[in-house]
Amino acid sequence: MFEANVYRARRRELRKSIKTGIILLPGHAESPMNYAENTYPFRQDSTFLYYIGVNRPGLWAMMDIEENQTTIFGREPTVDDVIWSGLQPTLGELRECTGADRACDVADLADILSAMISEKREVHILPPYRAETRQALERLLILSKGQVSTKYSEELIRAMVAQRSVKEARELAEIESALTITHEMYRVAMQSVQEGKYEREIAGLAEGIAISGGGRLAYPCILTKHGQVLHNHNYHRRLESGDLIVQDTGAAAVSGYASDITRTYPVSGIFSSRQREIYQAVLDALTDALSGIQPGRPFQICHLIAARTLTSRLQQIGLMRGDPDESVAAGAHALFFPHGLGHMMGLDVHDMENLGEDLVGYDDQIQRSRQFGLCALRFGRSPAPGFVLTVEPGCYFIGPLMDHWRSEKRHEAFINYEALAAWRNFGGVRIEENIVVTPEGYRILGPPIPRTITEVETACGG
Numbered sequence: 301m302f303e304a305n306v307y308r309a310r311r312r313e314l315r316k317s318i319k320t321g322i323i324l325l326p327g328h329a330e331s332p333m334n335y336a337e338n339t340y341p342f343r344q345d346s347t348f349l350y351y352i353g354v355n356r357p358g359l360w361a362m363m364d365i366e367e368n369q370t371t372i373f374g375r376e377p378t379v380d381d382v383i384w385s386g387l388q389p390t391l392g393e394l395r396e397c398t399g400a401d402r403a404c405d406v407a408d409l410a411d412i413l414s415a416m417i418s419e420k421r422e423v424h425i426l427p428p429y430r431a432e433t434r435q436a437l438e439r440l441l442i443l444s445k446g447q448v449s450t451k452y453s454e455e456l457i458r459a460m461v462a463q464r465s466v467k468e469a470r471e472l473a474e475i476e477s478a479l480t481i482t483h484e485m486y487r488v489a490m491q492s493v494q495e496g497k498y499e500r501e502i503a504g505l506a507e508g509i510a511i512s513g514g515g516r517l518a519y520p521c522i523l524t525k526h527g528q529v530l531h532n533h534n535y536h537r538r539l540e541s542g543d544l545i546v547q548d549t550g551a552a553a554v555s556g557y558a559s560d561i562t563r564t565y566p567v568s569g570i571f572s573s574r575q576r577e578i579y580q581a582v583l584d585a586l587t588d589a590l591s592g593i594q595p596g597r598p599f600q601i602c603h604l605i606a607a608r609t610l611t612s613r614l615q616q617i618g619l620m621r622g623d624p625d626e627s628v629a630a631g632a633h634a635l636f637f638p639h640g641l642g643h644m645m646g647l648d649v650h651d652m653e654n655l656g657e658d659l660v661g662y663d664d665q666i667q668r669s670r671q672f673g674l675c676a677l678r679f680g681r682s683p684a685p686g687f688v689l690t691v692e693p694g695c696y697f698i699g700p701l702m703d704h705w706r707s708e709k710r711h712e713a714f715i716n717y718e719a720l721a722a723w724r725n726f727g728g729v730r731i732e733e734n735i736v737v738t739p740e741g742y743r744i745l746g747p748p749i750p751r752t753i754t755e756v757e758t759a760c761g762g
């Protein structure tokens with residue numbers, strides 16, 4: 301974690317936007333995998349990490365806005381704790397490292413809160429996303445079942461989104477340290493890919509590097525020759541010469557900060573002529589989308605730039621037709637590109653998504669589209685300097701979607717369904733970079749990972 305004054309300063313900043321009441325921040329409890337003692341690897345809630353910093357289970361924090369006091373709640377370690385888990389921080393040490401004003405036994409939290417509730421103090425909470433947290437909040441705030449999901453503070457969410465959207469220099473450094481590990485994951489994966497190996501062997505190498513780096517994966521690994529399945533989480537397939545692998549993997553730093561990179565590469569080390577065409581189309585879409593990034597310019601426009609480039613390349617290949625601008629406006633490209641161009645990234649790979657996707661990614665100026673494809677864009681508003689975003693266009697050949705659209709004759713004026721039949725088993729291509737928005741435009745974060753056709757082929761030993 302950072303030094304105590306970092307968390308103090310972040311809480312001070314938050315207090316400028318929230319004028320009254322108390323803010324209650326639940327830390328995570330351990331989560332059992334198959335029985336109580338065998339838990340999933342612990343991951344602290346990101347809001348708690350941002351404002352309090354301690355990556356340990358069983359903690360709560362309370363910020364009293366009027367009193368300008370932060371209290372951390374935990375418990376003193378017992379001899380048993382030390383026997384099984386080693387030395388644990390005392391309440392005093394927790395107070396010190398978080399820069400809190402007080403540290404209390406978590407057993408007293410219910411009484412302290414009920415006193416505040418009877419004084420009619422306003423309690424700001426965030427929408428819980430774990431069942432244990434929801435139940436604890438219901439118990440502590442004396443709410444009936446289900447009430448807690450409507451009692452969250454939109455004022456608090458808006459203040460936190462505004463603060464956390466602009467990354468501090470120390471946060472960028474953490475993201476770049478995660479990207480250094482991710483760079484190594486790609487170097488080794490591309491070098492190791494070979495006909496006859498199984499997807500899981502390459503996925504295991506990549507995950508092992510993330511763990512060796514001191515952190516872990518920021519999200520479950522995607523490494524598949526069926527890249528057209530967007531969130532493909534199985535790795536049992538044998539790699540054949542001619543297959544194309546979509547690898548979407550990102551390491552998380554020890555501090556919890558994420559990275560999120562995708563590359564597509566050929567098992568044989570050399571792209572086939574068809575693979576080159578689609579790969580270059582996606583690469584051009586990425587290049588054009590990147591050059592559209594400007595502070596104050598809606599990211600939704602960059603998404604449409606990527607869609608426009610992809611459409612014109614697919615027209616050159618003979619898979620699409622018609623006026624490209626009309627085609628993009630109609631959303632015909634979403635047959636090939638059904639997801640969004642990108643999302644915010646920080647402590648979470650989809651940063652702050654627990655606070656509500658629309659409150660993070662949209663505002664009064666830019667609202668989420670309802671059109672298939674564009675509606676999947678998680679972030680559409682205008683970024684400011686310091687925003688960290690992913691930029692990740694893709695092109696996929698999704699058989700069931702092609703059948704469905706064709707049976708409806710959907711966008712027949714723009715899609716050449718006859719020509720498409722021969723591409724059915726192509727798979728998919730996605731290329732993803734992580735950027736920080738600067739006053740001039742953007743900067744790609746982390747060390748460069750092979751991206752052009754030549755770079756990728758060289759890295760794969762082709």
Ligand SMILES: [Mn+2]
Nearest residue numbers: 560690692732
């Ligand atoms: Mn992503």
